[in-house]
Amino acid sequence: xxxxxxxxxxxITAHPKGLVTRKFKDRAFIVWGIVATIIGLGTLVTLVxxxxxxxxxxxxAAFFGSFPSSEAAEAGILSAWVxxxxxxxxxxxxxxxxxxxxxxxxxxxxxxxxxxxAIEIAVNNLAGVPSILFGLMAVGxxxxxxxxxxxxxxxxPESFRNAAADMFGQSILTAGITLSLLILPVxxxxxxxxxxxxxxxxxxxxxxxxxxxWQTTQHHVLPYALPGVVTGVIIGISRALGETAPLIMxxxxxxxxxxxxxxxxxxxxxxxxxxxxxxxxxDPMATERVTIPHDGVVVLPDFTEQQVTAGQTxxxxxxxTVQSVATxxxxxxxxxxxxxxxxxFTVMPIQMFNWTSRPQAEFLEIAAAAGLVxxxxxLLMNGTAIYLRYRLRKAIxx
Amino acid sequence: MEGLxxxxxxxxxxxxxxxxxxVVSESAKFFAQVSPIEFVTSTTWTPLFDNxxxxxxxxxxxxxxxxxxxxxxxxPLGLLVAIYLSEFAGARTRETIKPTLELxxxxxxxxxxxxxxxxxxxxxxxxxxxxxxxxxxxNLLSAGLVMGLMIIPYIASLSEDAMRAVPxxxxxxxxxxxxxxxxxxxxxxxxxAISGVVGxxxxxxxxxxxxxxxxxxxxxxxxxxxxxxAMQGATVTAFIAQVALGDLPFGTLEYNSIFAAGxxxxxxxxxxxxVAFWLQxxxxxxx
Numbered sequence: 001x002x003x004x005x006x007x008x009x010x011x012i013t014a015h016p017k018g019l020v021t022r023k024f025k026d027r028a029f030i031v032w033g034i035v036a037t038i039i040g041l042g043t044l045v046t047l048v049x050x051x052x053x054x055x056x057x058x059x060x061a062a063f064f065g066s067f068p069s070s071e072a073a074e075a076g077i078l079s080a081w082v083x084x085x086x087x088x089x090x091x092x093x094x095x096x097x098x099x100x101x102x103x104x105x106x107x108x109x110x111x112x113x114x115x116x117x118a119i120e121i122a123v124n125n126l127a128g129v130p131s132i133l134f135g136l137m138a139v140g141x142x143x144x145x146x147x148x149x150x151x152x153x154x155x156x157p158e159s160f161r162n163a164a165a166d167m168f169g170q171s172i173l174t175a176g177i178t179l180s181l182l183i184l185p186v187x188x189x190x191x192x193x194x195x196x197x198x199x200x201x202x203x204x205x206x207x208x209x210x211x212x213x214w215q216t217t218q219h220h221v222l223p224y225a226l227p228g229v230v231t232g233v234i235i236g237i238s239r240a241l242g243e244t245a246p247l248i249m250x251x252x253x254x255x256x257x258x259x260x261x262x263x264x265x266x267x268x269x270x271x272x273x274x275x276x277x278x279x280x281x282x283d284p285m286a287t288e289r290v291t292i293p294h295d296g297v298v299v300l301p302d303f304t305e306q307q308v309t310a311g312q313t314x315x316x317x318x319x320x321t322v323q324s325v326a327t328x329x330x331x332x333x334x335x336x337x338x339x340x341x342x343x344x345f346t347v348m349p350i351q352m353f354n355w356t357s358r359p360q361a362e363f364l365e366i367a368a369a370a371g372l373v374x375x376x377x378x379l380l381m382n383g384t385a386i387y388l389r390y391r392l393r394k395a396i397x398x
Numbered sequence: 399m400e401g402l403x404x405x406x407x408x409x410x411x412x413x414x415x416x417x418x419x420x421v422v423s424e425s426a427k428f429f430a431q432v433s434p435i436e437f438v439t440s441t442t443w444t445p446l447f448d449n450x451x452x453x454x455x456x457x458x459x460x461x462x463x464x465x466x467x468x469x470x471x472x473x474p475l476g477l478l479v480a481i482y483l484s485e486f487a488g489a490r491t492r493e494t495i496k497p498t499l500e501l502x503x504x505x506x507x508x509x510x511x512x513x514x515x516x517x518x519x520x521x522x523x524x525x526x527x528x529x530x531x532x533x534x535x536x537n538l539l540s541a542g543l544v545m546g547l548m549i550i551p552y553i554a555s556l557s558e559d560a561m562r563a564v565p566x567x568x569x570x571x572x573x574x575x576x577x578x579x580x581x582x583x584x585x586x587x588x589x590x591a592i593s594g595v596v597g598x599x600x601x602x603x604x605x606x607x608x609x610x611x612x613x614x615x616x617x618x619x620x621x622x623x624x625x626x627x628a629m630q631g632a633t634v635t636a637f638i639a640q641v642a643l644g645d646l647p648f649g650t651l652e653y654n655s656i657f658a659a660g661x662x663x664x665x666x667x668x669x670x671x672x673v674a675f676w677l678q679x680x681x682x683x684x685x
Contacts (some may be wrong), residue, residue, distance in 0.1 A: 057449070102410060105403035242505070
């Protein structure tokens with residue numbers, strides 16, 4: 001026997017043993033894969049259980065129907081969920097049409113040229129830009145630039161400038177536009193994929209009987225692409241609903257005790273004079289002549305209160321606050337359908353964040369309760385999207 | 399009609415220009431007063447103190463540390479899940495697990511922040527105490543861990559897509575040579591799908607770098623040079639949010655410092671996007 005033969009012999013006898021080990025490793029890997037999957041899914045379950053254990057008992061009707069309060073026991077998410085609905089409605093009004101049209105353009109119309117590539121690069125890169133940078137852009141453009149029309153657009157008519165100042169700044173409109181820009185890539189990409197999935201024969205058929213390109217797109221491509229687009233829209237909207245960082249940048253408030261659908265003037269809080277960082281008047285001797293805009297209370301620097309009525313003119317020392325108290329009747333009487341766009345706001349995630357950052361345990365409970373509501377809505381929306389996508393894949397066979 | 403469609407599409411370019419313009423022009427005002435050399439080399443970030451110092455390094459170490467922890471969690475778990483789903487699991491299992499796992503990425507980040515601060519941190523504290531490690535109640539370890547769990551679906555889902563795109567014939571060749579599924583997965587499928595896998599990891603990484611709320615809530619907001627994960631620390635994003643939550647007037651040097659921090663963040667993310675793009679081109683294997 002030569003050395004090679006011995007070697008070969010050994011290899012053959014060793015082989016079955018090697019095979020057993022290799023097959024064992026193969027099986028063992030399945031265990032690892034399942035463990036990793038369970039860690040992922042387990043996180044989701046633990047998260048829900050943790051929130052429910054902490055805050056489940058606070059989910060009462062009163063919680064949905066009360067404003068935030070300095071008393072955790074009485075605080076609720078009324079202004080937060082109303083604010084979220086208004087912001088999201090604004091977001092949808094901008095993001096859905098722009099995203100769909102852009103997606104259709106890129107897929108059906110765009111010529112192959114450098115500009116089209118620029119648009120594609122922009123869409124692809126935007127998806128990876130941190131949301132807080134969208135917030136920084138919004139501060140620069142919507143809050144500071146468009147929100148201060150007197151500083152930048154002095155040449156425009158005053159009524160126009162006032163309207164712009166009302167609408168932009170730290171407002172629902174600004175928040176809605178910012179979030180719509182944030183979710184635009186999601187909707188564009190979903191639209192493109194859905195449109196690409198419609199077979200070429202559909203287009204050719206329509207074009208052959210004399211339809212224009214837009215008629216073909218409108219009547220034959222879009223209806224078939226719609227379920228895919230809707231899936232993308234739901235995912236985008238649910239992302240906008242949970243976004244916190246860009247809205248913090250814009251200046252979403254953490255304590256809102258009025259509904260944006262009423263005029264903010266119905267519950268104002270105006271401070272007289274310039275205050276230092278501790279809330280004391282910089283010049284305690286100075287006074288200012290103020291005409292009271294609304295029935296309410298004046299709180300003087302020594303914390304004494306004084307009832308006031310609209311139209312009164314008073315000399316108030318710096319450091320006083322003029323507060324108006326809104327009744328439901330006032331709110332309804334002064335309601336204006338467009339005013340909410342320019343109103344200040346809070347949303348669910350900001351409300352939850354505010355409560356999370358307080359040290360008292362009672363506030364952490366309502367933070368968990370708010371988190372549960374938020375989680376339920378986003379998971380429900382995503383679940384719907386997943387179901388739609390699944391149905392879509394099963395139902396349509398071209 | 400075509401004009402309208404084009405107008406909608408060009409919005410995407412306008413946003414990119416808008417972001418770059420605002421961040422760069424406001425940072426320019428900042429760098430007119432603070433030397434860029436101090437910004438890059440100083441190791442103290444105290445813009446809100448009486449004697450302000452503007453070194454971005456502490457914020458960058460915070461960002462890198464939390465991202466590192468996140469990747470240490472998400473890369474192994476994400477790849478395990480991806481290989482399992484693509485090479486071992488049946489079609490039904492895959493179709494159920496993949497979308498369910500994607501729900502992890504849909505959870506609002508402020509909810510994750512709560513989870514990190516009030517569930518993960520106490521848990522880790524009780525685990526680490528026997529080893530003599532006192533974990534502060536704000537720390538980058540739990541923030542990073544939860545961030546890692548959040549990005550598992552990005553890595554798992556995209557890598558799985560890349561692996562499934564590897565042609566069946568390559569696997570069959572490997573099986574025919576007597577290789578097991580595991581050997582085929584690691585020696586044939588993963589190398590063939592490497593550009594997609596790397597792209598997925600980098601996408602997850604850039605999500606972790608840009609994540610704000612988890613680190614704001616659970617990481618503490620103390621800008622210091624971070625050397626290990628069991629420390630408090632501020633990330634670039636956490637600092638920006640912290641300033642926005644206070645009421646510094648717009649246009650002051652302190653306020654403008656967030657745009658300089660934003661610029662650092664923008665450069666970082668664009669750099670990673672670019673690296674991902676380059677790697678994908680460089681190591682792309684087309685079949």
